[in-house]
Amino acid sequence: MEDLVRELAEPGGKLVLLVMDGLGGLPHPETGRTELETARTPNLDALARKGSLGLHDPVAPGITPGSGPGHLGLFGYDPVENLVGRGVLSALGVGMELEATDVAARINFASKKDGKIVDRRAGRIPTEECVRLTDKLSRIRIPRVEILVRPEMQHRAVVVFRGQGLSPHVTDSDPQQTGVPPLKVEAREPGAASMAELANRFVEEVDRALADEWPANTVLLRGFDRQPDLPSFPERYGVNPAVIAVYPMYRGLARLVGMKVLDGGHGIAEEFDRLEAAWSDFDFFFVHVKPTDSAGEDGDFDRKVRTIEEVDAQIPRLLKLDPAAVLVTGDHSTPATFKAHTWHPVPFLIHSRWSRWENDAEGFGERACSRGQLGRVRAKELMPLLLAHAGRLAKFGA
């Protein structure tokens, strides 16, 4: 299928993939309506009535995806065959250009007392504090290897090990619980012993450097990985793509498949400013909205509703640009009642002039999408659908 789409893809009108992270929801216990069904979204509702609705499974029914698989699915890549380690996502997200042999790992600043982890996130220290501490870690020197440490948001940072003979095949040091000591990094295959040693040595040096700090006096490492060699998105779909995202990880994911990274600004309205500004320079835009997911993770139903309404208010600006086809969806569900990613299929909407019929749908929501004319698909089938709706896939066979 991938090769087929590559062969059939043609130049044409402009495409927009608008992702509200964690869009899918579950009903509010009092009203029986999900976040998306609760939000007042006159513009998305109008699109839903004229456009085509459906539900997508990011990976497969029952599978709850992380951000990596969720977005790779939306980009049309099989998320099981194309894995991206968390460390790599973090590194790309902060704008690091990885070399093929680099090994990256996600850092969580954490609090350790009497040798045991008491807070895996060091009280979610402010980002400025994270910047100060990573600056300290950047001074760590270990022979025969280059160590690059960069801050992300709050308690999150990333370390990249650069040198000869490194291996991504080592275990995490994060015990995923408090009240226990951090784990030693271990080799998952014989050739990785020196990498495990190097990682443990790094943690020792960190503990020394942060000995006088609190609450962030240690780090937990996880998601050691090397940059995967993913097929090029521009080549696969014959597009000239750009990403607009406030959060680094999503810019990183998009860069990994070959999208040009644009400045995402600092909020939803600014993202649409950037979209307008860059409209003539690209023919595919991936616009990523994060706060829907954050609100869901925080269990804040109302904030998720308000974020969706904030996106809705930008839709007229998007339509004024007259894209050939727009896909509005999420990368997974993050219901506020669940406070985490879930496996629930994700509502989607394709707007183009080639929808089959005007819906009597009540608007854009999970229920309407479950009765939608596009049915239920895998996320990786959405890109061909989007291209088709813009007339950008040629006929297959005579």
Place this chain on the structure above:
Amino acid sequence: MEDLVRELAEPGGKLVLLVMDGLGGLPHPETGRTELETARTPNLDALARKGSLGLHDPVAPGITPGSGPGHLGLFGYDPVENLVGRGVLSALGVGMELEATDVAARINFASKKDGKIVDRRAGRIPTEECVRLTDKLSRIRIPRVEILVRPEMQHRAVVVFRGQGLSPHVTDSDPQQTGVPPLKVEAREPGAASMAELANRFVEEVDRALADEWPANTVLLRGFDRQPDLPSFPERYGVNPAVIAVYPMYRGLARLVGMKVLDGGHGIAEEFDRLEAAWSDFDFFFVHVKPTDSAGEDGDFDRKVRTIEEVDAQIPRLLKLDPAAVLVTGDHSTPATFKAHTWHPVPFLIHSRWSRWENDAEGFGERACSRGQLGRVRAKELMPLLLAHAGRLAKFGA
């Protein structure tokens, strides 16, 4: 799955696959109803209420199929794994019976001036002119090979090379643009050198034969291919199948998978005459109706509607034969508003005594099918469904 179905298939009642080519549509801008929804089809509507509805994707969501992939899907073959080259489709389309070692290519009559192609379709010459010119080309003789040339419509024709040591693995001579000379046919693998030479020699002879003609003074060749070795439809499904089709290409496609070709007559009513006449001789009938697609390609909404109504009028004759199961569908969508094949999923209806419930559906149409009890499937999944509805697939496993 293919092997499983082969193992489970059993003898049983008679089956009918009734294909209205390009059946799927898009709404009329004024009424909001598709061609199928507009047509007055009391008989199909009654079947829809008692039967089971669904939508199928001929290849995959977003993929627009040609006639070859569209029908191979309906026959239960993966259309991506089982390709039929353009030259072979053309040969089948004009009713040629290919031998296993024949190589066929599509001919476009074209206009050449000062060695460069100035019109790739020779001004779309009338079909009568095509017939006269192919008659000229039929007189070309090249030692040790038989050359068969047949006209198609307008500027299109087909050439079949018959002989020893031929190869389909050669490139097109069609440069796909004007202002440049035609390409030399080249071998795509070492063993194909003599085939390339033969094809180039043929083009030279054509140029000599057409030297005094205008605008059709040369030919462009593309889609060299040999008849594929497809799995046998009778063996796969344990059926004794026949095809009833007015147009040669569909008879040819059916013959490729091992269906017996019956005389299709000259119109829809005559096709059902043939069905009645042959009813006792076979237990599977593929009945192909072409004018739905032609009307869609011409953008003639009303003619497509009338063709569907014409088919509907024949349904009582079909039911009188008391088939065990009937599948009514299309091989793809050809909406009159789009004037070409599209990717939109195709409505289908299975009539048998084993439908799950009677529908409150308003009849046979895209909307009703999108809410149908059979959901959304790939075309290649329809044959097992049809067999099952006739009680012709045994239980799998103990």
